[in-house]
Amino acid sequence: MEHWTVDDYKNFTNNKIKKSKYRANKTSIDGHTFDSKKEADYYCELKLRLQANEIAGFCLQPTFMLAPGLKYKADFIVFNSDNSYEVVDVKGVRTKEYIAKKKVFEDKYHMKIKEI
Numbered sequence: 001m002e003h004w005t006v007d008d009y010k011n012f013t014n015n016k017i018k019k020s021k022y023r024a025n026k027t028s029i030d031g032h033t034f035d036s037k038k039e040a041d042y043y044c045e046l047k048l049r050l051q052a053n054e055i056a057g058f059c060l061q062p063t064f065m066l067a068p069g070l071k072y073k074a075d076f077i078v079f080n081s082d083n084s085y086e087v088v089d090v091k092g093v094r095t096k097e098y099i100a101k102k103k104v105f106e107d108k109y110h111m112k113i114k115e116i
Contacts, residue, residue, distance in 0.1 A: 024036035024037070024038075024092055025037050027039075027040035028040075029043060029044065030043075032060060036090065036092055038090050038092060038116070039075055039090040042075070042076070042088070042090050042116055043060070043076075046058045046076065046078065053081070054081070055078055055079060055080055055081060056079040056080060056081050056083075057078075057079045058076050058077065058078045058079060059076065059077045059079075060075075060076060061073050061074065061075065061076075062074050062076075062077045062087070064087075064105060064109065066101060066104045066105060066108060067104070070101075070104075072101045072102075072104070072105045074087045074088065074089050074113065075088055075089050075090045076088040076090075086111075086112075086114050087105075087111060087112075087113050087114065088113070088114045088115075088116060089102075089113050089114070089115055089116070090115075090116045091115050091116065094115075
């Protein structure tokens with residue numbers, strides 16, 4: 001039987017790759033780190049749509065106050081050429097927390113969240 005020192009164990013655990021709870025792989029593009037490859041791909045799609053003048057612009061991770069101490073952070077807000085806009089959330093897993101915040105957001109702001 002092998003015995004490890006505390007330092008051996010720390011080195012072992014520090015070298016392990018930590019997996020995301022929902023199996024999403026963090027992905028970095030243009031200095032931005034996205035929670036998933038799917039979210040990063042959507043960002044690239046928005047950049048192409050912006051270059052093609054299909055949209056007027058977009059913003060990363062806009063934050064909305066739902067109540068004192070309760071925030072909802074969307075993945076994107078997309079500004080369309082017709083001056084409309086849509087709040088977009090790129091979802092792999094719809095958690096109970098997300099579903100609750102989505103309902104509060106939609107009731108408070110009278111807007112629908114577009115899920116990708």
